[in-house]
Amino acid sequence: MSQKIKVLMVDDEQRFRETTEKILSRRGFDTIMAESGAEALEKLQQEPDVVILDIKMKGMDGHETLAEIKKRKPDLPVIMLTGHGDLESARLARDQGAVDYLTKPCDIEVLTGKIRDATQHSEKTEVYKEKPVSGVMIPIDEYTTLTHEVTVKEAILELKKSFVTRATSRIMETGHRSVLVVDKPQRVIGILSLNDLMQMMLPAYLSAPKPSTADSIQYSPLFWKGEFQRAIETNADRPIGQIMSPAPYEIDADASLMEATFQMISNGVRRMIVNSRGKVVGIIREQDLFFEMEKILRSK
Helix, strand or coil: CCCCCEEEEECCCHHHHHHHHHHHHHCCCEEEEECCHHHHHHHHHHCCCEEEEECCCCCCCHHHHHHHHHHHCCCCCEEEEECHHHHHHHHHHHHHCCCEEEECCEEHHHHHHHHHHHHHHHHCCCCCCCCCHHHCCEEHHHCCEEECCCEHHHHHHHHHHHHHCCECCCEECCCCCEEEEEEECCEEEEEEEHHHHHHHHCCHHHCCCCCCCCCHHHHCHHHCCCHHHHHHHHHCCCEHHHCCEECCCEEECCCCHHHHHHHHHHHCCCEEEEEECCEEEEEEEHHHHHHHHHHHHHHC
């Protein structure tokens, strides 16, 4: 499908609709939102390519809405959303014609994969076709970047956003758990991860020459109460350039996923910078490779 996939999302929870719309839009989908089954039927006129439909809604529930959608557009793929305790209801929806279902909360990567799979199924296209690294990476404009002068406090607040603003009770987006450190646009000089922050917190004497036996008692964990709070308060204003790790390894955007796998394993890393013609265009993470594994299995 050369044009953007048009997704009709039907859910009666406003926060869920707003969050999902932002996330799907960032990933290149056109989104149509409906807060009820009745509104969803009206918006079928906008010719969506796939429908994401919550089972439990006020008024016209998901089963009723699904039945009516299938009357009007029998070939339109519908993916159902259900709670963990509602699997029987989801299986019933499959019997009614839904192509798949997801339990809530659902990871956004899994959801987007199912959306693409559903549209491929409806078009009778080929099953899974392996993508290059550029096809599974996180685009650089979706990854947090900070300059090396930014303080630890500011960096922590920015990093926290990837854990908070991308989740609701029903949908989750995989947090980056790191930020890229740049000295100018498109030039990465380092990376700040949770591990870097934890290393920063440890008392300096732990990496210094070992003290004598007589002095070692003062370094015992018995005396560490309150040290965690003291460490973060002491380091809050440090520039992240002082504690960051070196820039991640790079891989070409056209490289294969097997090469990405090999490089991650060989170098013992969890993410790599994706480069295209000398320009940083994204990040590929171990979880992105994992999601491709799951897509391959589902395509069989």
